[in-house]
Amino acid sequence: MRMKTLLAGSVLMGLAASFAAPAVAEDSVYIQLPTYRTGPYAGSGIHIANGMSDYLAMINERDGGVNGVKIAFDECETGYDTQKGVECYEQAKAKNTLVFNPWSTGITLQVIPKSSVDKIPVLSMAYGLSAAADGNTFPWVFNPPDTYWDGLSAIIKYIGEQEGGMEGLKGKKIGYIFLDAGYGREPIPLLDNLAQKYGFEVLQYPVPGKEMQNQASQWLSIRRDRPDYVVMWGWGAMNPTAIKEAVKNRFDMSKFIGVWWAGGDEDARAGGTGAKGYKSVSFNNVGADYPALQDIKKLVVDAGKSHTPASTIGENLYNRGVVNALYMVEGIRTAQEMTGKKVINAEDMRLGLENLKIDEARLEAIGLKGMIAPIEITCANHSGHHPLFIQEWDGEKWTSATDWFSPLTEEVTPILMQASKDYATSNAPWPTRDDACPAN
Amino acid sequence: MNVLVKPTGMQADGETAPGEVLLRIDSVSLSFGGVRAITNISFDIIKGEVRAIIGPNGAGKTSMLNVINGFYHPQEGTITWRGKVRRKMKPYEAASHGIARTFQNVALFKGMTTLDNIMTGRGLKMHSGFLWQCLRVGPALREEIEHRRKVEEIIDFLEIQAIRKTPVGRLPYGLQKRVELARALAMEPELLLLDEPMAGMNLEEKEDMSRFILDVNQQFGTTIALIEHDMGVVMDLSDRVVVLDYGRKIADGPPEEVQANQDVIDAYLGVSH
C-alpha cells in the first residue's frame, strides 16, 4: 500500500513538474519534435525523425549550439494520429517550443488556426496546406522550399519535357494515384487546371488509408487504362506497396513519378531490381559525403548518441530530416541576428523564419553545399517556389535525373492566392496580419 | 372453485362477461419445417376460470402457449379472442390485447432490479412523450409515481417488499418466479399464461405460489391458463384441464374426469401407441 502511495505521489509530482514550463537554462532554447516512429507511416517517419534530431544534436556537439545557445529538444510521438498530434501541440505550447513541425498534413491543418493565436510558428516543410505559402494571410505558417502544387507542376513540366515540350502533353493520359486523404487530394485542383490548359487527361486512382497495403485494384485499373504516365502522392506503407504493384503489373517504371514524399530509399528498394527507373521529384540530394553529415556521423552516431543506423545516413528521407532541422537552426540564427537576443522566443523565431536566407556561401559554411538549392523566405512568400529536380532510382540508390529546375510558378501562384483567400473567408473572422508585408 | 367468480379489484376493460368464452382455439396445427408440434387441437378458455394444460414432455404445451400469445403462427386453424377471429399478429400486439405470461425458464430482465422488472409490466399503460421523459417533469413524473403506486400494490400482494431494490439476477430461483408473476400481474392482463410456475420449487414454495395463483384468480378475476407437471397442484388449482400428448388433444374436462380418462393414464404411464 505504501509502495502504491509513494508511486502515485511521485507520478503526480513528476507530472506537475512536466506540465510547468521547463526550467530552461540561461543559454538554451527548446524545440519539440513531433515524430512518428510507430504506426503505418513509421517506415517514412523514422528516417525523418533521425535526420532531424541528429542534426540538432550535432549542432549542439560541434558548435555548442547556435551562437552558444544550446537547443534543448525532445520528441513527441504522434503515430501520425491527429488526436495525438494535437496533444503534442498542447504539450509543446506548455513547454514554450520555438517552432512546431507537425510532420503530417492532418496535424498541420489542425494547428494552423491555433498557431496565430498561440504565437507559435508552424514549419511544415514541403507539406501541409499549400495556401499557407501566402505570408500575408498565414504569418505563422511556413512551408518552404516548395508547396505540393509546386511539386506537381514540376512533375508535369518534367513530363512535358520528356514529350518534347508542353505541347507534347496534348492527348496524353496521366494517372494520378494518391492517398485518399487531404494530403493526396490537395493537388487535384491544380492537376485539373493543368490538364485543361495542356490538353491531357487525368485518371484518378485513390488509395484508401486502410487499404494502403492492398492496391491490387488500383494497379489493375491502371493496367486497363494504360495511362502514359503515373504520378504518385503516397506516404508510409503506401509507397513500397505501390512500387511493388507497379513492378508486378509491368508498368514502365521510367513513366512512374512520385512526389518527394514517395521517394524513400526503402520505398524504392521494395520493388527489387524491377524498380529501376522509378522517379521522384526532390528538393535535396542524397549521399553522406557532405561535411555536415560527416560531422553527424562522427560526433553523434559513432559517438553512440543516436540510434540511427550509420548506413541510413545520406538516404533521401534522412537527409530531408536534416534539411528540416537546418531550417530551424538557421531560423534561430537569423532571429538572433535580427533581435540581438541570444535566447529567443517563439515570436522571434517567426521573424527569423520569415527572413530566412540560405545562400551558397552559407551552405558552404554549414557544410551542406550542393545538398539543397539556396533558399529564401520572404514576408509575403513563406514557401518560395524553389527549384526542384527529378531523381531516379538506379536499383540501389537515388541519382539525379535532371538539373535543378523551377516549378511552373506562374501556374501555381494564382490558384495558391485564391486558395489562401478562400481559407480566410471560410474561416472568418481570420486574424489579419498586424504588420503588413511590404509590396515587394 | 366456482367458475363464476365475481371480479373485484382491478378489472380489465374487456367486454367479455364472466362465464363466457374468452379465447377459443379451433383445429390449430403448427409445424416447424416438417416436424409437427401441434396437430388439430381445439379447446376454449372461459373468462374467470383457471385452465390447466398438461401432458408429458414434448406434448406441445409450451408451443400451445406460444400460439396463444402470438409468438408462433399456426399453419392451420383459427383463434378467436373475445368473440373475434384473430388475424396473424405480432407478439407485442397480444400483449396489448391483455395477454400476459410467465416463462418456463425464468425470463426476467437480469440487469434490472425487482422494482424495475415489475415496472416494465406497466409499460403499455404509460404514454408520456419522449421530451417529458428526458426532463422527467410534468406528465412523465406523475406517470412514474402513479404506476409506482400500482407496482407497490403488487409487491405487497406477493410479499416481496424486501427485495424491491435487489437486482433480480441475485435472487434465489423461487423468488425469481414470484417476481416474474408480479411482472405479469403488473400488466393487469385479462388472460394470464403461466408456463410451469412451480417447476423446480420445493413444497413450501409450491404452496406459496399456489396460494398466489388462486388469490390472483379470485381477487382480480384474472383468467389463468397454466402448464404444470405436478398433478396434485393441477387437480387442486384448475377448473378445467386439457391434456395434450404428441401434439394432440387426448382429453378435456374437469380435473376428476380427466384423471379417470384411460388415454390420459396411458399417456402418462407410457403405453405404446
Add this chain to the structure above:
Amino acid sequence: MDMLYNILIDPFVQMVDAPDFLIQVVWEGFVAGVLYALIALGFVLIYKASGVFNFAQGIMVVFAGLSLVGLHQKGVPAWLALILAIGIMAILAVCIEKFVMRPLVGQPDIILLMATIGMTYFLIGLGEVIFGGEPKQMITSELGLPTGSTAFEMGERGLVILQHIDIAAAVIALLMVGGLAVFFNRTRIGRALRAVADDHTAALSVGISLNQIWAIVWFAAGIVALATGIMWGARSDVSFALEIVALKALPVLILGGFTSIPGAIIGGLIIGIGEKVGEIYWGGLVGGGIESWLAYVIALVFLLFRPQGLFGEKIIERI
C-alpha cells in the same frame, strides 16, 4: 438512362471486351480472397474451440511475420528464424491461454472479444518495442519461396500475369485447410477439440483438459497467422498497417459462418473476388475507393436475406 447503362451494361461489355483482363482481375481477387480466408481460418479455429471471437488474429499475423523477419535481420538464418518464429507463436499461445483465456472462462462473448482487443493493443506495443515500427521486407527468397512471375499471352494484346508467390499462397492455403481438416476429424485431439467446441463443461466432465486444448488451438491459429504473414508480407510488406486489412476477415466470417472451415474459404473467395470486380468495374462510377467498405456491405446485404450465414442452419427461436 446513361447511369443505368453504366451500371447495368457497360461493365459487362468491358468484361467481354477484355477477357484477359477479367481473368487477371478475378485472379487478383482470388489471391486476396485466399489471404482473407487464411485470416478468417485463424478466427474460425479459435471460435470453434473456445467461442472466442479473436480480434487479435490480425495482429498475430503481423506479429508472426515480424518475428520471422526481425530475427532474420538480427542475423539468424532464414530456416532457423522460421523455426524460432513458430516457437514464438507457441509461447504466445501458451501465454494467451494462461493469462487471458483461463481467467476469463465462462464470461460473455463481448468480454472475451474485448480481451482480444486488449491483446491487440498489447501485441502492437510489444511488437514495436522489440522489432521497431518500420515496415520490413519479407524474406521471400531466403525462405525458398518462388518470386518470379509467368505471363500468358491471350489473343493480340491480352496478357495474364501470374505471380509465383500467389500460386504458392493458394497451394499453401489449400494444404493448411486440408491439414486442419484431417487434424480435426481424424485425430484424438481433433475429437477433443470438437467436444470442447460443443460444450465446455461437458467436455471437462469427460476428462478433456480445456487448458491444453486451448493452448493447442491458439498455437494452430498462430501457425496459420505465420503462414498468412509470410504470404501477405511477400505481396506488400510486413507492417502494422496490415492489421487493419485483417478486419476484412469479419465479413468473410459473416458469409461463411463462424464455425465452418470450408465456409471461411468460400467466404474469403467471395469477398476477395467480389470486391475486386466491384471496385474495378463499378467503383469508378462513384469515384473509386469503394473497396474499403464494399466487403462489409456485401456481407450486410447477405445477412439481411440469410441471417444465419452461408452454411448455418435456420434458427428456430424458442422460449
Add this chain to the structure above:
Amino acid sequence: MFYREAGQYKTTYAADQQIFPIRQDRIGIGVILVLALLLPLVASEFMLSAIAIPFLILALATIGLNILTGYAGQLSLGTGAFMGVGAYSCYKLVTIFPEVNVIVHILLSGVFAAAAGVVFGLPSLRIKGLYLAVTTLAAQFFLEWCFIRISWLYNYNASGAIEVPGREFFGTLITGPAAGGTTRYYVVLAIVVVMTLLIKNLIRGRIGRQWMMIRDMDIAAELMGVRPLVAKLSAFAVSSYVCGVAGAMFVFFYLGASEPAVFSITLSFQVLFMAIIGGLGSLVGSFFGAAFIWILPILLRVGLPALGVDIAAETVFQVAQMVIGALIIFFLIVEPHGLARLWAIGKEKLRVWPFPYA
C-alpha cells in the same frame, strides 16, 4: 461509517425515485460539480485543453455508445462514424447559417447523426450480436468514405479538412482558435452535465426500461408489448444523437479542425473501450472509462519521462500502448462489468461497514 443511509426516510415515491436517494451521494456529486467548476482556477492550459475538454467530450460519446450497447444491448463499432456525421453536419450548419448560435447548431447536428444511426440500425431488427457488429463496421467504413468523397461536406476545401470558425455565445468567443481554454471548458462541461442528466432521466423512465428489456431478454420484452422496431431504432437514434453531439463538440471545442481520419475505426474502438472498461450500462462508468482510456496514456507519456525514466518518445508511446492493453485484460479478468461495478461494490461495502454483510 460515514456512508450510511440509516435515518434517511423516504415518505414519497418521488423522494425514493430521485437520482441520488442517499444524502451522502448528493453531497458527493455536489462537491464534484463544485470542483469541476473551480478546476480552471488551478489547472494549466494544457490540462484543460488536452485533458479535461477531450475527457468530457469522450465521456459523452461513451454515454452515447452505452445507450446502444450498454442499455439496449446492440453492439456497435461505428461510434466514430456517427461522431463524424455530427461533426460534419455541424460544420455545414455553421457555414450555411452563420448567424444562428453555434450551440444550437451543435445540438441540431446530433439530429443528422441520429438519422444516420436509424438507417444503419435497421438491420438490427434481423441481425444480432457479433453479426450486428459487422453492420456497424459497414456504417463506419461507408461513412468514412463519404467524409472523404463528398466534397460538399467540407465545402470543396482543397485540403479536405474542415476548420472551425470563431463563433460567439452571448459576446464570448467559444469556438475557433481564439477561444480560450477556460471558456471552452465551461461550455463543454455545461453541455455534458445537462445531457448526462437528460439521459439519466430517459434511462430510468419507460423508454430506458424498454431498452433494457430488449437487452436482457428480447423475446420476453416483445411478449410484454415492446415493439422491437421502436425500441431498437429509438436506441440507435438517441445513441447516435448523443455521439453526434459529442463528435461536433470534439471538433468545435477540442480539435479546432478535422479531417476524415479523425473519425476512423480507431476512435470507435477507443470509445468502445471506454464503455467496456467503465462498465456497460452505467453512466458513471462512462466517465470512469473515459478517464481511464484518455487520461492514463497521457499520464504515462508525460509521466514516465518526468519521473526521470529516460526512454525514447516512441518507446513511451509503445509501452503506454502495451500497458493499456494489459490493463484492459486485467480489468476484464478482475471485474468484467467494469470500473462502475467496482465502484458499486465499494459503496456497498462501505454501507455495511464494519460488517461484511448487510
